[in-house]
Amino acid sequence: MxxxxxxxxxxxxxxxxxxxxxxxxxxxxxxxxxxxxxxxxxxxxxxxxxxxxxxxxxxxxxxxxxxxxxxxxxxxxxxxxxxxxxxxxxxxxxxxxxxxxxxxxxxxxxxxxxxxxxxxxxxxxxxxxxxxxxxxxxxxxxxxxxxxxxxxxxxxxxxxxxxxxxxxxIIDGKRLSEGDALIGLASTGVHSNGFSLVRKVFDVEHADLNAPVDELGGKSLGETLLTPTRIYVKAVKALLKAGVDIHAISHITGGGFYENVPRMMTEGLTARIELSSFPRLPIFDLIQKKGNIPERDMYNTFNMGLGMLLAVPAGEAEKALEILRAAGESAYAVGSVVRGDAGVELV
Missing domain, CATH: 3.30.1330.10 (PurM-like, N-terminal domain)
Structure with a gap:
């Protein structure tokens, strides 16, 4: 050459x-x-x-x-x-x-x-x-x-x-059943979705992206927004290796909760997620406040602090949480699978 x-x-x-x-x-x-x-x-x-x-x-x-x-x-x-x-x-x-x-x-x-x-x-x-x-x-x-x-x-x-x-x-949701526990894995931030809205809200072309922001704990807006997407492969593989019976998984990406969670559900079942069960990251509060964005739109656009959602039998939830935390994940019991056709309910 x-x-x-x-x-x-x-x-x-x-x-x-x-x-x-x-x-x-x-x-x-x-x-x-x-x-x-x-x-x-x-x-x-x-x-x-x-x-x-x-x-x-x-x-x-x-x-x-x-x-x-x-x-x-x-x-x-x-x-x-x-x-x-x-x-x-x-x-x-x-x-x-x-x-x-x-x-x-x-x-x-x-x-x-x-x-x-x-x-x-x-x-x-x-x-x-x-x-x-x-x-x-x-x-x-x-x-x-x-x-x-x-x-x-x-x-x-x-x-x-x-x-x-x-x-x-294959994990395809076919074994989902009422009463299954929902486990959420923390995100690192906005990940890689919703940035057209983010750029508009903060007018990033003219903003000082390197200035510390109080609402972000002193971190800059640029550093916060560029934080890489969390990769969950090793954590899920650890669960599978330990024999945890994972019934369904959803990657919370573009479209947020309302688009992605129903994709893991089967007909007649709904994921009921308790919003108080996991920490909402400060960047999302700042986006909502700065952009005057309705609550539903926030959960229909961003991951809001959860990058992945898993459904496991209720009896295996504690074991799954222990394995995930040992694998370095911040994992939370965030709800359960209930009867219904909504696909997802945020309560």
Whole structure:
């Protein structure tokens, strides 16, 4: 590749040598995510992975894809790009674990106006950290320059992940029953949803994002909003390894409680969540106050302090809470499954 250079392509705005420099910088980070099953190394035309199917009767692949959304604008305004990749991984693997599947590998796609190898390496540093947190391998990716389509300093990040689960162990809500306990896992903040509203509320283009904010305990607005999405893979895997019978899981993302919780329920059952049972993070109070946003809209947009909701048999709730807390999660008993067709009730 040292001999690969096109003056004509460079004149059109694409510097292929910058791409090679970026690959050189990220290769050690990528290889740090490798787990058993990875074949080859960075640089091939396709990432290869040989899953261990031992003990599985009928392996099922579960896939997820997502991006980071307009949270990226905060990263650009603050010129901080080393955590946004965690968000990208989280949005994919947190969905996959909802089905009981363990993420195996991840691929990223970075589109940019101009390839800055240092910035690309910062973005990939976050992606590799997200992969390590979720115990999956980064097996490939793509960085594409879009001169004339995107401003030079702009970029977008998306990702794709694949997990695996034995068919008989899929978590799909079919075993949900009245009386099941609901357990909530704390979020780290806004995560990666609702940022178009957040940016409007705080007028982030003109705000001092680095100034300490009393309502946020002295932390700045920028630091608070850029806090990476919590990855729940290890915690859920710990429950499964301990034999906890998880009946359903919901990842609280865009659409908040009213959109995501009903997705884990089955017909005739409703998740009744007690709002006083978990702490509401200060950032959400600030958003609501600053934007004069109705209470229902808040719970229909944001996670409000809970990033994931699980349903387990009532008799296993205490055991599940102990395991989750031992795994480093802030976990709460937040309600129960009741009869009804609302899907979710917030009381």
């Amino acid at each position: 040292e001999n690969s250079h096109s003056a004509s392509y460079a004149a059109a705005g694409v510097d292929v040598t910058a791409g090679y420099e970026a690959v050189k910088r990220i290769k050690p980070m990528v290889e740090s995510t490798y787990i058993p099953g990875v074949l080859g190394t960075l640089g091939g035309f396709g990432g290869m992975f040989a899953p261990d199917l031992a003990g599985m009767k009928r392996p099922v692949l579960v896939s997820g894809t997502d991006g980071v959304g307009t949270k990226l604008r905060l990263a650009l305004l603050l010129n901080k790009h080393d955590t946004i990749g965690i968000d990208c991984v989280a949005m994919c693997v947190n969905d996959i674990i909802c089905g009981g599947a363990s993420p195996l590998f991840f691929l990223d796609y970075i589109a940019c106006g101009k390839n800055d190898p240092v910035r690309i390496a910062e973005i990939v540093a976050g992606i590799t950290e997200g992969c390590r947190q979720s115990e999956c391998a980064l097996v490939g990716g793509e960085t594409a320059e879009h001169p004339g389509v995107m401003p030079d300093e702009d970029y977008d990040v998306a990702g794709f992940s694949v997990g695996i689960v034995d068919e008989e162990k």
